[in-house]
Amino acid sequence: MRTSECDMVIAGVGGQGVILISDVIGRAAVMAGKPVCGAETHGMAQRGGSVINHTRIGCRFSPMVALGGADVLVALEPGEALRFAHFLSPAGVALVNTRPVLPSTVTCGIADYPPLPEILAPLKAQCSKVLAMDATALAEKAGTAQAMNVVMLGALARYIPLSEELIVQALSLVVPPRFLEVNKKAFALGKAEVE
Amino acid sequence: MFVREYLLGNAAIARGLLEAGVGLVAGYPGTPSSEIIETLVDLNSERSLHVEWSVNEKVALEVAAGASWTGSRAAVTMKHVGLNVAADAFMTLAYLGVGAGLVVICADDPYCHSSQNEQDSRRYAQFAGIPCLDPKNPGEAKEMAAFAFELSEKFNIPVMLRPTTRVSHARANVEIGPDEAHRRQGKFIKNPARRVALPTHARPLHSELLAKQAAMEEALESAPWNRLALRGKVGIIASGIAGLYAEEVIFELDEDISFLCIGAYPLPKRLISRMLSHVSRVLVIEELEPVVEEQVQILARIANPNVEILGKEGFIPREGELDYFLVRNAIARMLGKAERQALQNPAVSILPPRPPSLCAGCSHRATYYAMRKVFGKKAIYPSDIGCYTMAVNMGTVDTCLCMGASITLASGIRFGGETEGICCSLGDSTFLHGGMTGLLNAAYNKARITVTILDNSTTAMTGHQPNPGTGMTATGEATVQVSIEALARALGAGMVETVDPYHMDETIESFQRAKEYPGLSVIIARQPCVIKARRSGARRKPFQVSEDCIGCKICLDFGCPAIEFERDMARINALCTGCGVCAAICPSSAIQEVAR
Ligand code: SF4
Numbered sequence: 001m002r003t004s005e006c007d008m009v010i011a012g013v014g015g016q017g018v019i020l021i022s023d024v025i026g027r028a029a030v031m032a033g034k035p036v037c038g039a040e041t042h043g044m045a046q047r048g049g050s051v052i053n054h055t056r057i058g059c060r061f062s063p064m065v066a067l068g069g070a071d072v073l074v075a076l077e078p079g080e081a082l083r084f085a086h087f088l089s090p091a092g093v094a095l096v097n098t099r100p101v102l103p104s105t106v107t108c109g110i111a112d113y114p115p116l117p118e119i120l121a122p123l124k125a126q127c128s129k130v131l132a133m134d135a136t137a138l139a140e141k142a143g144t145a146q147a148m149n150v151v152m153l154g155a156l157a158r159y160i161p162l163s164e165e166l167i168v169q170a171l172s173l174v175v176p177p178r179f180l181e182v183n184k185k186a187f188a189l190g191k192a193e194v195e
Numbered sequence: 196m197f198v199r200e201y202l203l204g205n206a207a208i209a210r211g212l213l214e215a216g217v218g219l220v221a222g223y224p225g226t227p228s229s230e231i232i233e234t235l236v237d238l239n240s241e242r243s244l245h246v247e248w249s250v251n252e253k254v255a256l257e258v259a260a261g262a263s264w265t266g267s268r269a270a271v272t273m274k275h276v277g278l279n280v281a282a283d284a285f286m287t288l289a290y291l292g293v294g295a296g297l298v299v300i301c302a303d304d305p306y307c308h309s310s311q312n313e314q315d316s317r318r319y320a321q322f323a324g325i326p327c328l329d330p331k332n333p334g335e336a337k338e339m340a341a342f343a344f345e346l347s348e349k350f351n352i353p354v355m356l357r358p359t360t361r362v363s364h365a366r367a368n369v370e371i372g373p374d375e376a377h378r379r380q381g382k383f384i385k386n387p388a389r390r391v392a393l394p395t396h397a398r399p400l401h402s403e404l405l406a407k408q409a410a411m412e413e414a415l416e417s418a419p420w421n422r423l424a425l426r427g428k429v430g431i432i433a434s435g436i437a438g439l440y441a442e443e444v445i446f447e448l449d450e451d452i453s454f455l456c457i458g459a460y461p462l463p464k465r466l467i468s469r470m471l472s473h474v475s476r477v478l479v480i481e482e483l484e485p486v487v488e489e490q491v492q493i494l495a496r497i498a499n500p501n502v503e504i505l506g507k508e509g510f511i512p513r514e515g516e517l518d519y520f521l522v523r524n525a526i527a528r529m530l531g532k533a534e535r536q537a538l539q540n541p542a543v544s545i546l547p548p549r550p551p552s553l554c555a556g557c558s559h560r561a562t563y564y565a566m567r568k569v570f571g572k573k574a575i576y577p578s579d580i581g582c583y584t585m586a587v588n589m590g591t592v593d594t595c596l597c598m599g600a601s602i603t604l605a606s607g608i609r610f611g612g613e614t615e616g617i618c619c620s621l622g623d624s625t626f627l628h629g630g631m632t633g634l635l636n637a638a639y640n641k642a643r644i645t646v647t648i649l650d651n652s653t654t655a656m657t658g659h660q661p662n663p664g665t666g667m668t669a670t671g672e673a674t675v676q677v678s679i680e681a682l683a684r685a686l687g688a689g690m691v692e693t694v695d696p697y698h699m700d701e702t703i704e705s706f707q708r709a710k711e712y713p714g715l716s717v718i719i720a721r722q723p724c725v726i727k728a729r730r731s732g733a734r735r736k737p738f739q740v741s742e743d744c745i746g747c748k749i750c751l752d753f754g755c756p757a758i759e760f761e762r763d764m765a766r767i768n769a770l771c772t773g774c775g776v777c778a779a780i781c782p783s784s785a786i787q788e789v790a791r
């Protein structure tokens with residue numbers, strides 16, 4: 001028996017804006033009158049480390065998505081998509097920003113960053129569909145690379161049981177008014193990418 | 196009016212405190228507890244309650260106790276290890292009792308997400324003989340925060356609220372209500388028999404504390420967070436967030452299982468006994484210590500000696516955090532059903548590790564670089580708790596024990612016979628929290644060591660909270676700015692120098708003098724945390740690598756995440772904050788400021 005309506009895992013690197021995505025979705029779910037819960041990473045892991053957030057819509061149980069249980073994996077960085085791929089359900093969908101952020105182990109030359117196809121191939125084996133996009137480029141097109149997370153939110157909107165109106169309404173509560181237009185543009189570009 | 200909001204567990208707790216009419220909240224930052232006070236600061240724009248970052252947890256608890264004795268509901272926030280610091284006050288407060296309600300919020304961190312250990316604070320509550328509320332989600336944490344005051348007042352005892360990381364840093368839809376008028380009665384009523392812990396007073400107070408236990412147990416037996424549902428002959432008893440995992444598994448498996456969910460301690464012995472007499476087999480699920488399980492074992496001797504009790508022995512790990520998967524498999528095993536294979540993700544092996552690291556331009560890296568250059572490979576480098584612990588791979592973090600222990604360990608290492616150079620380091624907030632007594636001790640007992648205070652003028656690791664060295668209170672008010680130089684001198688350090696770690700030559704020279712100094716030397720390496728500096732609007736010109744780069748990789752070894760290596764040459768990326776340290780290190784002067 002399913003214990004939630006929609007389970008998602010949002011992954012990225014500290015500072016990329018993972019929490020904003022979950023905050024917007026959580027608020028939109030509350031507006032829709034659905035129970036919602038999530039779990040996020042603070043502290044140690046934030047300084048450029050891997051960050052993972054769990055969000056569960058229509059769920060009254062624990063805030064954490066079970067391994068193999070995510071309906072959607074949203075990754076703001078390709079390597080981080082693969083790092084958390086085992087959360088995906090076989091029927092799940094992965095939404096991946098293809099723009100890498102090199103970890104210090106790579107910039108220092110003690111490890112290598114694999115080429116994109118080598119990351120996406122095993123990811124495809126874990127789930128039903130992988131949608132890869134250069135969300136950073138789309139965000140730049142919208143006005144600022146900073147809005148990359150909102151591009152991904154736009155793409156995600158198609159895969160969760162919440163109306164686009166509510167999501168955009170929640171977004172406007174979370175981003176400062178002067179950045180709202182850019183973010184709306186970023187959202188639309190992300191959405192168009194998966195249509 | 197009640198509304199629903201999507202709240203972080205710690206924000207929900209803050210709301211609960213406000214709705215209970217708290218008059219004072221004190222704490223020391225510590226993951227995962229810090230956002231409780233941060234939320235209160237944001238919500239307390241009229242300054243109707245007193246909110247403070249205290250110098251450490253012991254201080255915070257004592258300040259809160261004073262307010263409680265003055266008739267103001269008070270709460271104190273800390274992470275689990277902070278309670279070790281506050282333990283002296285904590286244990287005796289259980290004897291002396293409260294005035295208005297006093298709530299000790301102590302956030303545990305199973306799995307050590309951001310901690311040096313994973314101790315279980317329920318043990319502390321048991322040890323002190325005070326009630327403990329163990330929430331499973333943000334909504335419950337909020338209700339418990341408010342209820343804790345009533346309980347505290349009813350039994351004249353401090354009450355512990357013990358969220359874990361997965362509650363404090365969970366988010367959920369939470370119902371929020373109006374704030375209660377803050378109770379700041381402001382009258383300290385003298386009562387030596389209850390406020391002065393002289394032996395003649397303490398003895399009867401201890402008896403009173405023990406006598407209260409049964410009544411508290413009785414009262415909590417019917418608390419809404421202890422719930423018993425008798426169904427099949429197999430039972431589960433679960434506490435805190437483990438209760439949520441168990442409920443989810445029971446729902447998913449659709450099995451006829453009796454279930455006792457526990458959220459309040461002292462444990463509901465009658466509910467447990469009823470469960471034990473009903474079932475033939477019971478699984479106890481709790482994170483960390485077998486606090487519930489031990490009681491279950493004892494109660495079973497009377498209630499049902501034949502019941503089979505499963506738990507920490509082979510079913511539920513005693514370390515780390517639980518999750519749905521672990522709990523599901525434990526329950527499946529108990530039922531004799533198939534367990535799920537742990538999902539593997541073999542492809543992860545192709546990924547480069549992504550450990551957290553010091554920010555680009557972090558001055559700690561520069562200080563450690565200079566320290567290491569002067570003191571060398573053989574020197575001993577006791578360190579402490581803060582962002583700088585992440586520099587463990589620079590070779591300048593040889594120890595990390597607890598807040599302030601760098602100085603005392605360094606002293607002990609010297610007195611233990613070590614003849615190499617000893618240079619320890621700790622941050623400004625850590626020094627003010629627990630390092631000052633160690634420095635005094637080092638001076639008094641003539642330790643020949645160098646103490647480096649990494650002064651970035653904030654408490655960075657936990658989210659940049661102010662401290663007494665910053666001249667600002669928790670609420671952003673200006674206050675006295677304590678001079679760390681004056682403190683170090685007053686505590687007895689013979690040599691005290693302040694350097695700007697971005698000036699490499701000056702820093703190296705200063706370390707050289709400290710190394711040669713025949714007594715206790717203190718170097719204060721002062722440069723604001725780059726995140727803090729950026730937020731306050733400071734901008735420096737970034738640096739770039741010119742054609743003169745010979746590809747020696749010396750700058751790369753420095754470890755700044757803004758320095759990359761590409762086609763035999765160093766390259767500086769967009770993360771550069773313009774500290775200029777790599778330019779000072781480069782032997783071919785190939786790194787220069789970007790001209791505008
Ligand atoms: S947050 Fe501040 S102190 Fe911590 S690593 Fe970054 S710059 Fe350094």
Ligand code: SF4
Pocket residue numbers: 555556557737738755756757758767770771772773774775776777778
């Ligand atoms: S100047 Fe050099 S060391 Fe400083 S932040 Fe830029 S690249 Fe890093």
